[in-house]
Amino acid sequence: MTILIHSEISVRPYQAEIDSIKLYKAHQESFKDTRDFSPLPYDESMKQKSTANYDQSFWFVAYAEDELVGFIICKIFDGKDIYVDLLGVKRPWRKHGIGLALLNTVFRESFRRGNKTVLISVDSNSLTRANQLYERAGFKTVFEVAMFQKMIYY
Template identity: 35%
Template structure:
């Protein structure tokens, strides 16, 4: 890193021994933004052990002379094909405005040149990062580095003051609780990949990565996974968790996916109400999820219809590294 301000600090790749310090750093940054910690050491290690991610080459830590971790950067490029590196960086609030963030972006752009070289011929390659809309300093830093806003995402939450309405299932369709077997995981993965191919910006991920994230998630509970069956065919799936690290009183819907042939029949609403009801029976009085604010499938309108409201906004930034053909989903046919 060439920024003279970095002469006061040390930098190196992160190691698993840094997990406690990295967890503290991430949580300190989020507490400054939202008032609550968001991650545990076990979750950090689970992410770092994702197939295809290598701490030795894909991370950077910035430390004070006495070895206190004050900045960290992770570079992710796990989509298939790998044409969209994602920059995840955090700087301790006490060390902002000292050139650390801009130096990490410089490092990330150097790292991303390998992604450009490895991308398919003729494919557009972009570097992305995201920030909470309240983090004006991060927004300015990205803008100064020639990133542009490309999308907004919402966190939406519903308050459950009473048991939610019972879902009404389309004729012939039946909801089932997921049974934890490898064959069922492969089926659920296929349903999710097929449905989310209609999600803006989607690039496929491999089954081994998807399974790793499931197996290392301390909140994974197959009794909160559901799918909807039409005879021998799976029409839709829903992956929930009882609580969030950030808010143990918040139930969460990680993914809700309805395959194209079964859309516009009320199945998405039925699955939402089913999740609300199950989480309510288990004691939760709030349920949340994340959604593309301009969802290509109209998901935002559905969530509003069942009483969910926006409580947080995330801004996605992008910088083009190489022009070419866009390989991720941008639009869908009706």
């Protein structure tokens, strides 16, 4: 199943043997714009995403020709709730509808499999304004958490 966003960009299911290193690099590049991101080595990053809740059949990638430009990685909880763990689009490819297309792909696949709930969490002060994308995709706020910080100087 490949979905053509427009003539230049397509979304398809993740294939580990083809996409894993490209996905890792896209993750490192796209998340450097987020608060407190700390890069991990490839092996450690992939090991973290191989626990029981991760389901690679709910991972999708967006390509512009041979370049992986966006991705979505999901988990499944209790066999029914889909949780979007990571959604990333490389900076030069943002504002092309890739993030929304990846989310819509997960929505379609969730519906096809009978999963009724898709969840995502976001930093409401996201430097990339990710929360605006999620609202456009139809997500509704379930609850909000505030974290406070005070810097102590001596």
